[in-house]
Amino acid sequence: MGYLKRSLLQIIPSLLILTLIVFALVYVAGDPVSQMLPENATAEDRAILTEALGLDEPFHIQYLQYLGDMIRGDFGTSYQYQEPALELVTERLAATLTLSLMALSVAIFISIPLGILAALKRNTVIDFLVSGISVVGKAMPNFWIGIMLILFFAVMFPIFPVSGADSPLHFVLPSITLGVALAAEMTRLVRASVLEVIEQEYVQTARSKGQMESIVIGKHVFLNSLIPVVTIIGLQFPQLIGGAIVVETVFSWPGIGRLLLTAIETSDMAVVQAIVFVIALITIVVNLVTDIIYRVLDPRIKYN
Amino acid sequence: MTNNEQHTPLLSVDHLVTEFSAKGNKSITVVDDVSFTVNPGEIVAIVGESGSGKSITSQSIMGLLKSGGSITNGSIHYQGSNILTLSKKERRQLRGKEMSMIFQEPMSSLNPMLRIKSQIAEALRINQPSKSKRETMDNAIDLLKQVEIPDAEAVANRFPHQLSGGMRQRVMIAIALAGDPKLLIADEPTTALDVTTQAQILALIKDLNKRNGTGVIFITHDLSVVADIADRVLVMYAGKIVESATVYDLFEHPQHPYTIGLMKAMPTLDSQVEELEPISGNAPNLANKPEGCAFYPRCPFATEACLTAVPELRTLEKGHDVRCIHPVKEGVLHEK
Numbered sequence: 177m178g179y180l181k182r183s184l185l186q187i188i189p190s191l192l193i194l195t196l197i198v199f200a201l202v203y204v205a206g207d208p209v210s211q212m213l214p215e216n217a218t219a220e221d222r223a224i225l226t227e228a229l230g231l232d233e234p235f236h237i238q239y240l241q242y243l244g245d246m247i248r249g250d251f252g253t254s255y256q257y258q259e260p261a262l263e264l265v266t267e268r269l270a271a272t273l274t275l276s277l278m279a280l281s282v283a284i285f286i287s288i289p290l291g292i293l294a295a296l297k298r299n300t301v302i303d304f305l306v307s308g309i310s311v312v313g314k315a316m317p318n319f320w321i322g323i324m325l326i327l328f329f330a331v332m333f334p335i336f337p338v339s340g341a342d343s344p345l346h347f348v349l350p351s352i353t354l355g356v357a358l359a360a361e362m363t364r365l366v367r368a369s370v371l372e373v374i375e376q377e378y379v380q381t382a383r384s385k386g387q388m389e390s391i392v393i394g395k396h397v398f399l400n401s402l403i404p405v406v407t408i409i410g411l412q413f414p415q416l417i418g419g420a421i422v423v424e425t426v427f428s429w430p431g432i433g434r435l436l437l438t439a440i441e442t443s444d445m446a447v448v449q450a451i452v453f454v455i456a457l458i459t460i461v462v463n464l465v466t467d468i469i470y471r472v473l474d475p476r477i478k479y480n
Numbered sequence: 481m482t483n484n485e486q487h488t489p490l491l492s493v494d495h496l497v498t499e500f501s502a503k504g505n506k507s508i509t510v511v512d513d514v515s516f517t518v519n520p521g522e523i524v525a526i527v528g529e530s531g532s533g534k535s536i537t538s539q540s541i542m543g544l545l546k547s548g549g550s551i552t553n554g555s556i557h558y559q560g561s562n563i564l565t566l567s568k569k570e571r572r573q574l575r576g577k578e579m580s581m582i583f584q585e586p587m588s589s590l591n592p593m594l595r596i597k598s599q600i601a602e603a604l605r606i607n608q609p610s611k612s613k614r615e616t617m618d619n620a621i622d623l624l625k626q627v628e629i630p631d632a633e634a635v636a637n638r639f640p641h642q643l644s645g646g647m648r649q650r651v652m653i654a655i656a657l658a659g660d661p662k663l664l665i666a667d668e669p670t671t672a673l674d675v676t677t678q679a680q681i682l683a684l685i686k687d688l689n690k691r692n693g694t695g696v697i698f699i700t701h702d703l704s705v706v707a708d709i710a711d712r713v714l715v716m717y718a719g720k721i722v723e724s725a726t727v728y729d730l731f732e733h734p735q736h737p738y739t740i741g742l743m744k745a746m747p748t749l750d751s752q753v754e755e756l757e758p759i760s761g762n763a764p765n766l767a768n769k770p771e772g773c774a775f776y777p778r779c780p781f782a783t784e785a786c787l788t789a790v791p792e793l794r795t796l797e798k799g800h801d802v803r804c805i806h807p808v809k810e811g812v813l814h815e816k
Contacts, residue, residue, distance in 0.1 A: 201801065298547070375546075377589040383544055385603040386576030396591055475639040478594055 181242075183467065187460055194456045195246065199239050202445045206311060212255060213441045234271050251453070252446030256438070261446035265432055271341050272424070272431030274459075277348050277417045280409065282355030283362050291366025292398065298371065306363060313360030314454050318419055322353040322426035339428035350427045354419050365408050369401035376400070403474055410466025414459040488560045489517035490695040491541065491579075491663055497553035498533075498540045508766045510536045512719035518663065521693040523686070525710035525727070527700060527742070529763045533719040534699045538665045541697070542581050543571040558663070576659035577607050584668040586648035590640035596651055597636035600624070603658035623654040627684060646677035653684065665686070665697045670705060682709050703746045707731060712799075715739050717772035718764050721793060725800040735747070735796060735807040737779045773805070781806070 209225050228230050230241060245252065251262040294306035329349060330338045335350050373379065374397050382392045421433030428434075432451050468479035471477050496514045511533040518524050523572035526534040541556055543563075555562045563574060583589040591599060600620040604611070610778045611619070617636075624632035627650040640648055649669060656664055666685060670678040686709055689696050698709055706713055706727065713730045715723040715738065723736040734740045741759035761778040770776055773786045785805055793803040 377583050377585055380544055380581075380589040381583065381589045381652070381655065382591070383572075384542060384575055384581040384604070386572050386574070386606045386659065387602065388572065399593055400591070467504075474593065475642045 179471075183464055187464070189303060190460055191457070194453065195243060196239065198449050198452050198456075199242050200235075202449055203238070204237060215345060222238055246453075251450040253404070254439070254444050254447045256442050256444045256447075261444075261450040264435060264447055265450045266433055267453060268430060268432045272420050272433060274341075275347070275350055275420055275423070275429060275431060276413065278351035279354035279358065279416055279420075280413065282351050283358035284409075286355070286359040287362035287366050291363045291394070292370055294363070294367040295370035295374065297392070303367075306367070310360040310363040313356050313363075316356065318353050318357060319422050319426055321356055322349070322423055325349045325353055326426070341430055350423050350429055353426070354423045357419070358416060361412065362405065362408060366401065366405055369404045370397055371466060373397050373401040399473075403470070406466060406469050406473065413462045414455065417455055417458065487519070489557075490520045490522075490559060491518040491697075492557040493517070493537070493541065493554070494557070495554035496537065496540060496551065496556065498536050498545065498549060498561075499552050500536075500549045502548055506767065510549070510766060511540060511717055514719075514721055515714075516555075516714055516721065516724065518695045518697060520662065520695050521689065521713050523696040523709055524696055525698045525700060525706040525713045526716055527703060527706055527713060528716035529701055530717040531718075531763050531766065532616070534716050535667050537716070538581065538667050538697060538699055542575060542579060542582070542665060548803060570652045574601055575663065578659075578661055579663040580656040580659060580661040581665040581667065582649070582656050582669045583598075584671050586645045586652055586672060587651055589785075590645065590648055592640055594639075595636070596624075596638055596640065596643070597621070600636075600651070600655055600658060603655045607659045619658075620654075623657060624651070627651070627654045627659065628680075629654075638696055644677075645673050646680065649673060649677075649681055650684070653681075653688070657688065660692075661694065663695045665699070667699045668701070671700070671702070678705070679708075685709065703742050715742070718769060719766060719773065721801070722775065722803045723801065724793075729800050733800075733808070735800065735802040736775075736804050737781050737808075738775050740808065741778075 209222050209229070209231065211220055212223060230238065233241070249262060251260065251265075253259065254261050254264055257264055284303065290306050290310075294303045297303050324351065326338050329336045337343070337346050338349070340346055374393075379392060380398050382396045383389070387395075417433075420429075420431060421436055423429065424431045424433035425437060432454070435447060436451045438444070482713075487747075490714050494515050496511055497509060498511035499507040499509050514533070514537055516524065526537060528534045536545070536549065539549070540551055545551075551564060554564075556564055558574065558578065563571065584766065590596075597617060597620050600623055603614045604616050604619050604623075605676045608616070621632045621636055624635060629635050629647060635647065635651075643651065652669075669685070670681050673681060680699075682705065685696060685698070688694055698706075700706060710727045712726050713719050713724070713729075715736065717738050723730065723734070725733075725735075730739065731743075734743060740761070741757075744757040745759060747756055759778055764770060764774055764777070771790075772788045773779070773782070773791050776782045776786045779786065783806070789805055791803045791805045793801050795801050796807060
């Protein structure tokens, strides 16, 4: 599959540009020397540490150094944890990815039936209700949803645990919190997409064959309306990981979100770089997967 | 009329009224008191401009009206029984098996995500669910051969976007034939095709009509196509039938000024006329039809009387009806 090979090759320049941006941001913003030394350190102490860390080298030398280390899998050491930054990230990555995937499932399970329902019952009370709910869902910030869910389902009615990721029950509140906004967005999209497809002539063709309406909707309308939905999932997944940072804080979720937050607070730049790099890599992979799903779904898109 | 008169017609549409209503608006009568019959083996053409109600008539027969549309009066008898009283399920069971339809846009009337064979197989399975997969596929390929698709086995495995417009329309016809229907409704099946392909599709429909005795309702805006294919012609204007005659009669002695206008606007090879004469003005807004005759504002022969009198469809001679208070036969009037 020449297409796949080319897409994989295209990842390399994207990653190079990405590392440059991450490095430049940290180069401009971070000052690890003043973070690492006590406040009363002398200018001489500072100069010694700067040289020891190689921070006196010019930008491009430092970047190449950074790039070389990265290729060897060395993303630097966390000042705070005194552990390799990449390990800190990978240890927690699974928790964040699981949370994001659960949230995505929540969004899919809510939005697809609701979106189809709203489209089939266009301009009825049901449609307005669904549209109303999705506007509200999109308008609520997820930290607030999280706090409300905790209040209702953990404090007033203690059904679900509040913090940690130890059992399947622990997943319920955080994934709903994270998934609601995406569900709202996707509901509107599924509705619009179904409405567009249902007007297509091939749907009338299916009906003219004497096909049952439920199969007409399931086979002809739904499958065709999935294409834009796949796109939005691909675009939204990285944002979901971004949202996870907030949700993880609310639910004390042991993912990279909380790690990133503390790393930023303490200017633990090696960890920040490692996290940004990993999230960007996930974005690139998700885009690639979206593209492949696209091609599987829609035979009109060619592989070469 | 044909010599089948003593038999029950295949399809009989009587005083059909179809209205569309959007929320909060007055409903619009799109098909207004339309009556006609189709006999077995007969090709009836319905001619008219966009918005004349010809497509809605066919959707009313098929039971495929889009949302907002409803039949508010009249009856549609298929083989003698009124199908408007049937349940949704019974209506659905008529589709494909008894009556089927070909649409205008072969580009959009096939599902882009499914292979040709599975789209034909779908239609076959609805009628013969007991057949094995192998048999159904063989039947699908047979159907493709029946509509004269070369290399049917290969085409069966393609997706719609890999076929030309003419090929897709053949596939649509194959789908329509899958249930071996007695009535085929072709809604402008050749409009989107080039002239050569158009001629081939017309020949194919005519051939199927002769071979299987399928009754055909052929909807078009193109009179030259009508001359080629139809036994009988209905001319529709603003939701009403304004003239109805055998194809020979209509072309030899057109009676309604609108029909005459359509003919003058039609290019022919042998005519000496240098310029085509379009009908002036536009088709009326159905929500705001003129009082009196709907064609009055565009009619070159209109008189004062046309402004107020709503003309009835009346029979001038056997098999030739016209909706005009002073048709050509009763003396050509002076153009305005």
